[in-house]
Amino acid sequence: MENLFSAQGPAQPLQRRRCLVWAAAGLVAGLGLATRAAHAADTPLPAGARSISISQAQLQQAVAAKFPLARSWQGMVVIQLQKPSVQLLAASNSLRAAFDIWVTEKLMGNEYPGQMTLDFGLAFHDADASIRLHNVRVQQLQMQGVPAAYQGMFQTYAPRLAEQVLQGLLVYELPASQRMLLKGLGYTVERMEVQEQGLRIVLAPKTAAAAPAR
Numbered sequence: 001m002e003n004l005f006s007a008q009g010p011a012q013p014l015q016r017r018r019c020l021v022w023a024a025a026g027l028v029a030g031l032g033l034a035t036r037a038a039h040a041a042d043t044p045l046p047a048g049a050r051s052i053s054i055s056q057a058q059l060q061q062a063v064a065a066k067f068p069l070a071r072s073w074q075g076m077v078v079i080q081l082q083k084p085s086v087q088l089l090a091a092s093n094s095l096r097a098a099f100d101i102w103v104t105e106k107l108m109g110n111e112y113p114g115q116m117t118l119d120f121g122l123a124f125h126d127a128d129a130s131i132r133l134h135n136v137r138v139q140q141l142q143m144q145g146v147p148a149a150y151q152g153m154f155q156t157y158a159p160r161l162a163e164q165v166l167q168g169l170l171v172y173e174l175p176a177s178q179r180m181l182l183k184g185l186g187y188t189v190e191r192m193e194v195q196e197q198g199l200r201i202v203l204a205p206k207t208a209a210a211a212p213a214r
Helices: 013-023 026-030 058-064 147-164 176-185
Strands: 052-056 069-073 075-089 096-106 109-124 132-143 169-171 187-194 196-204
Touching: 013 052, 058 075, 058 147, 058 169, 058 187, 058 196, 069 147, 075 147, 096 132, 096 147, 147 176, 169 196
Parallel strands: none
Antiparallel strands: 052 196, 069 075, 075 096, 096 109, 109 132, 132 169, 187 196
């Protein structure tokens, strides 16, 4: 195999470009998710693009690291989400997560456990090189022991608060060294594809990137 890092004399432009492309593999370690660089065989990549694959287990670990997460609603109710279980939805290019939810009514101090299921996508924010939850939608909410007088309020406001809290939640932010690497390569995240076995992140030259990753 040609060793592009041991060429003698000044590097030629093509050699430098090849070195930069192969250096993109350094992003894999930078993600902190034990990712691996890979060319996907099912969907052709754009010219000059590379991809990173993240397994379902690695996604689970990344999302779970952000919980438990608690927020207050108008000083009256505290909602805590914990123990997310992530499922891949390749057909809709999205993910689903089931959470344990605890709702605390602050006036009387009563606590009500439950389960919440929601769907979401992932978005890459080029400004700070972060991957965040996108288009969060609560699909199901089940609560135990909630008095009839509170049922309507919980069913209405708990999903809204959960969506607001989770929309844009940072899953991972690339460190400064990897942001410099992306800038030096002239690469960005073109798109993220949810597949049956994991997530594929497509890196492409910025001049070839047509739209923000969704």
